[in-house]
Amino acid sequence: MRKIEHIGIAVKNLEASNLLFEKLFGAPAYKMEEVESEGVKTSFFMNGPNKIELLEATNPDSPIAKFLEKKGEGIHHIAFDVEDIVAEIKRLQSSGFTVLNEVPKKGADNKLVAFLHPKGTNGVLVELCQEIK
Numbered sequence: 001m002r003k004i005e006h007i008g009i010a011v012k013n014l015e016a017s018n019l020l021f022e023k024l025f026g027a028p029a030y031k032m033e034e035v036e037s038e039g040v041k042t043s044f045f046m047n048g049p050n051k052i053e054l055l056e057a058t059n060p061d062s063p064i065a066k067f068l069e070k071k072g073e074g075i076h077h078i079a080f081d082v083e084d085i086v087a088e089i090k091r092l093q094s095s096g097f098t099v100l101n102e103v104p105k106k107g108a109d110n111k112l113v114a115f116l117h118p119k120g121t122n123g124v125l126v127e128l129c130q131e132i133k
């Protein structure tokens, strides 16, 4: 893992949160994207080298919907940039981490992604991201 690729924040209303984070960063979201497979619509902000991903659920079965129900709005996950997501999944599995999707899936912002169960990472949902070249 090379660096934090983005921090994911679960929000109830993406429009309202876009305006809030635009005020916070002094710049608008640079990308909005729906990821049907995850049941989310997302917006991305750059703040210097840091990327923030806002996520709103698009259906009640979405992980974001369950998270909001249980914990309310807030930091949902930390995503790390990886060179080779398949090798990283293997390495992490052999180190005892629970990888929620062994086969990388298409995430947002042109990435292949995989997630580790938070139970195995001190309660922090970890996402792995590999740029699709």
Ligand SMILES: C[C@H](C(=O)O)C(=O)SCCNC(=O)CCNC(=O)[C@H](O)C(C)(C)COP(=O)(O)OP(=O)(O)OC[C@H]1O[C@@H](n2cnc3c(N)ncnc32)[C@H](O)[C@@H]1OP(=O)(O)O
Pocket (backbone or CB within 6 Å): 008, 035, 038, 040, 042, 053, 055, 063, 064, 066, 067, 070, 076, 077, 079, 100, 106, 107, 108, 109, 111, 113, 115, 117, 118, 119, 123, 124, 125, 127
């Ligand atoms: C597309 C975009 C991208 O970047 O490309 C994304 O990020 S998509 C981001 C949305 N997609 C995802 O999050 C996919 C990965 N997430 C999942 O598969 C799931 O959300 C999950 C397996 C982490 C939890 O699902 P679940 O059905 O078990 O939900 P539960 O509510 O029962 O959660 C089980 C236990 O995990 C805890 N838990 C659930 N979600 C989180 C979280 N985000 N951070 C930390 N802990 C969490 C709960 O508090 C509970 O702990 P306790 O038992 O102590 O109460």
Ligand SMILES: [Co+2]
Pocket (backbone or CB within 6 Å): 006, 008, 053, 077, 079, 127
């Ligand atoms: Co993410």
